[in-house]
Amino acid sequence: MTSETAIPFLDIKGLKTHFPVEKGIFFRKTVATVKAVDGVDLELKQGEILGLVGESGCGKSTLGRTMLQLLEPTAGSVRLEGRELVGLRGSELRAARKDFQMIFQDPYASLNPRMTVYDTLAEAILAHKSVPKKQMPDKVAELMNKVGLSPRFIKKYPHEFSGGQRQRIAVARALAVEPRFLVADEAVSALDVSIQAQIINLLAKLSREMNLTLIFISHDLSVVKHIADRIAVMYLGRIVEIGPAESLFDDPQHPYTRALVSAVPVPDPDRERERQRILLPGDPPSPLNPPKGCTFHPRCPHAVEACNASFPAWSQQGDRQVACIRLGEFE
Amino acid sequence: MALLSVNDLRTYFHTRAGVVRAVDGVSFSVDKGETLGIVGESGSGKSVACYSLMGLIPKPPGRIESGTADFDGQDLLKMSEKELNQVRGRRVSMIFQDPMTSLNPYLRVEDQLIEPLLLHGLADKATARKKALEMMEQVGIQGAASRIRMYPHEFSGGMRQRVMIAMALITEPDLLIADEPTTALDVTVQAQILELIKTMQQRMHMAVIFISHDLGVVAGFCDRVNVMYAGRIVESGATQSIYYHPSHPYNEALQRSIPALQPKGHELFTIEGQPPDLTKPLAGCSFAARCAHVSDVCRQGNPALKEMKDGHSTACVRVQEGGLELK
Amino acid sequence: MAELLPQPKMPPAADLFEQAEQGHSLWQDAWHRLRKNHMAVIGGIFILIMGMASFFGPMMVEHGYQEQNLELRETPPSADHWLGTDKLGRDLLSRVLYGGRISLTVGLVATAVSLTIGVLYGTISGYCGGKTDAVMMRLVDILYALPFTIFVILLMVFFGRDIRLMFVAIGAVEWLTMARIVRGQVLSLRKQEFIEACIALGLPMWKIIVRHLAPNVLGPVIVYSTLTIPAVMLLEAFLSFLGLGVQEPMCSWGSLIKEGAEIMEEAPWLLLFPGSLFAATLFSLNFLGDGLRDALDPRASKD
Numbered sequence: 001m002t003s004e005t006a007i008p009f010l011d012i013k014g015l016k017t018h019f020p021v022e023k024g025i026f027f028r029k030t031v032a033t034v035k036a037v038d039g040v041d042l043e044l045k046q047g048e049i050l051g052l053v054g055e056s057g058c059g060k061s062t063l064g065r066t067m068l069q070l071l072e073p074t075a076g077s078v079r080l081e082g083r084e085l086v087g088l089r090g091s092e093l094r095a096a097r098k099d100f101q102m103i104f105q106d107p108y109a110s111l112n113p114r115m116t117v118y119d120t121l122a123e124a125i126l127a128h129k130s131v132p133k134k135q136m137p138d139k140v141a142e143l144m145n146k147v148g149l150s151p152r153f154i155k156k157y158p159h160e161f162s163g164g165q166r167q168r169i170a171v172a173r174a175l176a177v178e179p180r181f182l183v184a185d186e187a188v189s190a191l192d193v194s195i196q197a198q199i200i201n202l203l204a205k206l207s208r209e210m211n212l213t214l215i216f217i218s219h220d221l222s223v224v225k226h227i228a229d230r231i232a233v234m235y236l237g238r239i240v241e242i243g244p245a246e247s248l249f250d251d252p253q254h255p256y257t258r259a260l261v262s263a264v265p266v267p268d269p270d271r272e273r274e275r276q277r278i279l280l281p282g283d284p285p286s287p288l289n290p291p292k293g294c295t296f297h298p299r300c301p302h303a304v305e306a307c308n309a310s311f312p313a314w315s316q317q318g319d320r321q322v323a324c325i326r327l328g329e330f331e
Numbered sequence: 332m333a334l335l336s337v338n339d340l341r342t343y344f345h346t347r348a349g350v351v352r353a354v355d356g357v358s359f360s361v362d363k364g365e366t367l368g369i370v371g372e373s374g375s376g377k378s379v380a381c382y383s384l385m386g387l388i389p390k391p392p393g394r395i396e397s398g399t400a401d402f403d404g405q406d407l408l409k410m411s412e413k414e415l416n417q418v419r420g421r422r423v424s425m426i427f428q429d430p431m432t433s434l435n436p437y438l439r440v441e442d443q444l445i446e447p448l449l450l451h452g453l454a455d456k457a458t459a460r461k462k463a464l465e466m467m468e469q470v471g472i473q474g475a476a477s478r479i480r481m482y483p484h485e486f487s488g489g490m491r492q493r494v495m496i497a498m499a500l501i502t503e504p505d506l507l508i509a510d511e512p513t514t515a516l517d518v519t520v521q522a523q524i525l526e527l528i529k530t531m532q533q534r535m536h537m538a539v540i541f542i543s544h545d546l547g548v549v550a551g552f553c554d555r556v557n558v559m560y561a562g563r564i565v566e567s568g569a570t571q572s573i574y575y576h577p578s579h580p581y582n583e584a585l586q587r588s589i590p591a592l593q594p595k596g597h598e599l600f601t602i603e604g605q606p607p608d609l610t611k612p613l614a615g616c617s618f619a620a621r622c623a624h625v626s627d628v629c630r631q632g633n634p635a636l637k638e639m640k641d642g643h644s645t646a647c648v649r650v651q652e653g654g655l656e657l658k
Numbered sequence: 659m660a661e662l663l664p665q666p667k668m669p670p671a672a673d674l675f676e677q678a679e680q681g682h683s684l685w686q687d688a689w690h691r692l693r694k695n696h697m698a699v700i701g702g703i704f705i706l707i708m709g710m711a712s713f714f715g716p717m718m719v720e721h722g723y724q725e726q727n728l729e730l731r732e733t734p735p736s737a738d739h740w741l742g743t744d745k746l747g748r749d750l751l752s753r754v755l756y757g758g759r760i761s762l763t764v765g766l767v768a769t770a771v772s773l774t775i776g777v778l779y780g781t782i783s784g785y786c787g788g789k790t791d792a793v794m795m796r797l798v799d800i801l802y803a804l805p806f807t808i809f810v811i812l813l814m815v816f817f818g819r820d821i822r823l824m825f826v827a828i829g830a831v832e833w834l835t836m837a838r839i840v841r842g843q844v845l846s847l848r849k850q851e852f853i854e855a856c857i858a859l860g861l862p863m864w865k866i867i868v869r870h871l872a873p874n875v876l877g878p879v880i881v882y883s884t885l886t887i888p889a890v891m892l893l894e895a896f897l898s899f900l901g902l903g904v905q906e907p908m909c910s911w912g913s914l915i916k917e918g919a920e921i922m923e924e925a926p927w928l929l930l931f932p933g934s935l936f937a938a939t940l941f942s943l944n945f946l947g948d949g950l951r952d953a954l955d956p957r958a959s960k961d
Contacts, residue, residue: 055519068858070858093860094861097858097860105851113874115869151678154674155681156681193585197588262522263522265521265522265545267549268550272550277522283489
């Protein structure tokens with residue numbers, strides 16, 4: 001990872017989240033482990049937007065939730081401006097949550113259907129500071145304006161809004177506690193394409209204006225490429241490549257990233273007909289029994305014997321970090 | 332002679348909130364062996380149009396108000412349930428979006444595969460079983476012989492989609508309707524499935540109607556494209572002309588809002604406003620409220636598709652009259 | 659609904675609420691749906707009428723429910739006694755209304771008891787999950803297996819035939835299903851993202867339970883309570899029929915039916931009136947409960 005003399009804004013080391021699979025009625029025995037996140041290192045600068053991409057089972061959602069301590073990590077550390085978040089409990093943890101928030105995927109399920117916009121946002125504001133009742137409507141209206149919602153709708157209920165508007169409310173709620181760091185977990189995946197663009201623009205604008213650090217989790221590479229400064233590609237619980245968004249997309253290095261980028265359809269008929277897709281055999285594997293060594297090697301077109309040994313250390317290639325022992329050896 | 336010829340299809344839903352004009356005068360045709368893409372966002376009517384053809388619209392709220400759908404000499408819309416059953420699954424097959432819910436979880440895969448053959452009297456049980464195994468191998472399922480007696484939940488999403496394709500193609504239909512078949516799949520699996528459909532299509536000389544909201548997928552897959560908005564087709568033509576020479580403002584706006592084609596550093600282009608309320612019939616063009624090129628003539632009359640040149644049609648009045656040139 | 663672009667003018671706080679558009683809550687939507695369900699509305703109106711008649715009726719009827727008139731034993735309906743008299747010459751109308759009061763009270767109070775215990779138990783079990791939940795639910799399973807009748811008989815034997823005991827006895831048995839229903843609802847709610855969002859905000863657990871879980875659990879609780887009342891009333895009638903219910907001269911519909919069944923051939927009206935009123939009340943409550951279930955169905959309220 002890029003090393004800096006100053007403390008990184010967000011410093012994640014060796015993060016692992018494993019879920020035991022237990023059997024038995026009274027004396028539960030662990031028979032298997034789902035290694036959703038299996039050793040992740042990340043450093044983020046303040047105000048940076050990181051895109052986290054991968055397919056089902058890669059662990060990106062689990063990583064996002066673990067970072068925010070919504071899931072308990074099995075191992076590793078998460079430091080926000082030097083402060084260790086792993087191990088915080090009870091009221092200490094609740095107080096710390098002021099600094100980091102999440103925007104969820106499902107705009108229908110992430111809001112309490114029985115609370116008005118006012119109720120939801122007021123509760124969020126009051127979660128970490130006290131505001132006199134008289135000033136509350138103003139503060140709520142301010143928040144609504146910030147996310148592009150008219151304060152006219154302040155008394156409405158979630159089911160009276162469209163998906164895109166609900167997502168704006170969710171963003172407003174996250175911003176209400178004045179966080180330094182946001183995780184958007186597939187925040188636009190459930191929305192129509194034309195609405196996706198609106199929400200992406202909103203997040204990018206807020207991040208710039210408020211110097212918010214944003215981790216944007218998505219399976220949609222083209223969307224991520226547009227908003228992110230850097231992109232990290234995950235496969236089976238580990239990051240296999242990380243680098244600046246545009247160059248990673250235009251010139252992927254890791255075999256998995258190459259296959260991923262080649263699979264993304266481009267809305268250009270001539271290019272589509274000409275291009276040679278890299279087709280991976282089989283399906284994305286389950287994190288129940290990750291292969292030894294490099295997690296990708298069973299499906300990798302360039303795998304060799306040595307790939308079986310252990311998960312590759314990072315190799316630096318220009319502005320990129322790639323976890324592949326054969327980096328540069330294939331075209 | 333076209334394999335399927337749909338003329339002025341109208342499907343309305345009579346709900347308590349009003350009459351939803353889901354499909355409001357749609358006409359298109361599909362030739363033998365051709366791949367037609369139907370593109371639109373949610374609410375555009377793309378799925379309802381094809382479900383109407385297959386008789387899959389729930390009849391209490393939904394009703395096919397008018398239109399004909401000539402399939403090889405017969406009108407699908409006028410057929411009785413019994414007559415439709417001869418066509419469905421045999422000459423016209425359909426595959427759906429969600430691989431989790433499209434297969435019966437209580438039946439073994441083999442039983443579901445042989446069902447279409449047995450139902451249509453195309454084979455006896457022994458022959459059907461052999462054909463089922465062949466199909467499994469053709470759709471690329473490894474170890475088909477040992478897996479054919481398994482249940483759907485024992486397969487992964489991509490595999491289930493392959494099984495569904497096998498089920499749809501086992502009777503070697505003339506037309507396959509694919510409703511967002513890869514939307515719920517990972518992008519690498521999507522690439523595999525699209526490749527598979529293409530291969531099978533070539534092998535069987537089958538026509539395909541491919542419904543999607545993903546302009547990228549349609550670009551590489553279809554010969555011709557219909558762009559739908561608010562229950563109507565607003566533009567129709569060969570894939571290349573649709574993408575390189577859009578002649579309807581909605582299509583142009585859709586192309587512009589694709590993130591992949593936009594330079595970084597600028598805000599993503601968005602289409603202002605919201606799709607119209609389908610219970611309120613609009614005078615004039617349904618896209619007028621959001622159109623960057625709107626003028627007075629747009630708000631009158633009922634713009635219909637008109638062919639401009641080389642099979643490329645548009646429903647934009649301004650383009651038809653020559654007053655507007657796009658891109 | 660149109661959205662404004664950022665930076666519109668902001669009205670001052672007081673005006674903000676006045677100028678804001680009114681929202682329609684899910685409860686309002688449900689109420690509208692309920693009103694359209696004719697059977698449920700009829701049922702609801704009947705219950706209302708029955709309730710008022712039972713509570714105010716006995717005070718307005720000429721004859722007291724205990725008034726015996728041994729000369730007028732077992733007379734059919736007449737101008738003086740609209741529903742006739744029973745074997746001790748007591749006015750049946752008055753007794754039926756009074757019996758309604760008892761039966762409905764048992765229904766309401768016992769349901770309230772089961773509701774309180776059941777909701778508390780189910781919420782804790784569902785929210786805690788894991789081993790706590792497993793143990794709590796096994797306890798429920800064990801209690802389910804106990805035969806109700808024997809349990810109540812034992813209670814009656816030990817503590818005497820006090821009507822208050824009946825409330826407790828019945829409530830103590832009905833809470834089991836309520837707990838299960840609430841637990842199931844809480845379990846599914848816990849996985850919803852808005853609960854996760856509450857945790858992410860840093861809200862304390864009690865606030866999450868009270869402000870977020872409880873209102874969303876209310877739907878099935880209301881439905882099931884409305885359906886529990888008739889079940890409880892039936893239980894009470896069963897006890898009364900066995901002779902374990904209310905003591906003379908108090909009566910409930912159950913005891914009236916028992917008395918009526920004994921001399922069914924000679925004085926059919928003694929069975930007919932209490933029986934049909936009881937049945938009508940049970941029907942009404944069930945229709946209302948079904949209507950509530952349909953009205954509160956979350957699937958119907960999503961767009």
